[in-house]
Amino acid sequence: xxxxxxxxxxxxxxxxxxxxxxxxxxxxxxxxxxxxxxxxxxxxxxxxxxxxxxxxxxxxxxxxxxxxxxxxxxxxxxxxxxxxxxxxxxxxxxxxxxxxxxxxxxxxxxxxxxxxxxxxxxxxxxxxxxxxxxxxxxxxxxxxxxxxxxxxxxxxxxxxxxxxxxxxxxxxxxxxxxxxxxxxxxxxxxxxxxxxxxxxxxxxxxxxxxxxxxxxxxxxxxxxxxxxxxxxxxxxxxxxxx
Ligand code: SF4
Numbered sequence: 194x195x196x197x198x199x200x201x202x203x204x205x206x207x208x209x210x211x212x213x214x215x216x217x218x219x220x221x222x223x224x225x226x227x228x229x230x231x232x233x234x235x236x237x238x239x240x241x242x243x244x245x246x247x248x249x250x251x252x253x254x255x256x257x258x259x260x261x262x263x264x265x266x267x268x269x270x271x272x273x274x275x276x277x278x279x280x281x282x283x284x285x286x287x288x289x290x291x292x293x294x295x296x297x298x299x300x301x302x303x304x305x306x307x308x309x310x311x312x313x314x315x316x317x318x319x320x321x322x323x324x325x326x327x328x329x330x331x332x333x334x335x336x337x338x339x340x341x342x343x344x345x346x347x348x349x350x351x352x353x354x355x356x357x358x359x360x361x362x363x364x365x366x367x368x369x370x371x372x373x374x375x376x377x378x379x380x381x382x383x384x385x386x387x388x389x390x391x392x393x394x395x396x397x398x399x400x401x402x403x404x405x406x407x408x409x410x411x412x413x414x415x416x417x418x419x420x421x422x423x424x425x426x427x428x429x430x431x432x433x434x435x
Pocket of ligand 1: 365
């Protein structure tokens with residue numbers, strides 16, 4: 194039996210890895226990370242930190258990447274059309290599982306979903322089997338946010354430094370669900386990356402609303418993100434997603 198621990202670089206998946214290392218045979222634990230190619234550098238550095246501190250090897254899987262996906266679909270994902278998760282995370286994970294299925298190796302996926310994250314997750318049980326037979330363990334389903342932070346501390350592991358900077362989630366940077374205050378915290382390098390993608394997209398989309406993550410007030414808000422010079426002012430315009 195192999196235990197595949199899905200890591201994002203965030204606090205919940207790290208808590209799952211710590212739980213697995215405290216509970217299961219280490220040689221059977223395989224942490225994996227799927228690169229959306231739309232991440233903050235701090236995530237890669239944090240994965241390196243976990244590998245060194247916990248003496249584990251994290252399997253790094255590739256995805257199509259946010260920019261290539263947006264261009265292929267001729268639209269950027271948004272809250273209404275959230276095709277990013279399916280393409281950048283679920284598909285690579287399924288391909289990864291298949292490598293075990295093809296070899297007849299039994300496995301359980303371990304994921305850091307918690308009930309108190311959202312209404313959609315409020316009924317998460319500690320174990321589930323999907324329609325296609327994938328077994329998933331949710332060891333922190335009933336944990337609070339505080340419990341997750343405390344568990345890092347108890348195990349001598351720092352949380353990803355992005356939380357200390359004020360970000361409430363770690364994943365794509367920015368995520369389509371990023372809040373206004375998170376966008377305002379973005380460093381220039383990442384604002385420029387977002388603006389570059391929006392500009393590229395504005396040249397290939399049929400409808401300009403598809404050239405941003407942050408609909409619906411797009412016509413009023415999209416233009417400044419492409420044309421104005423003040424980065425803070427630009428990212429401020431994204432407040433519509435809060
Ligand atoms: S982290 Fe956000 S942007 Fe990235 S795949 Fe998930 S929902 Fe989409």
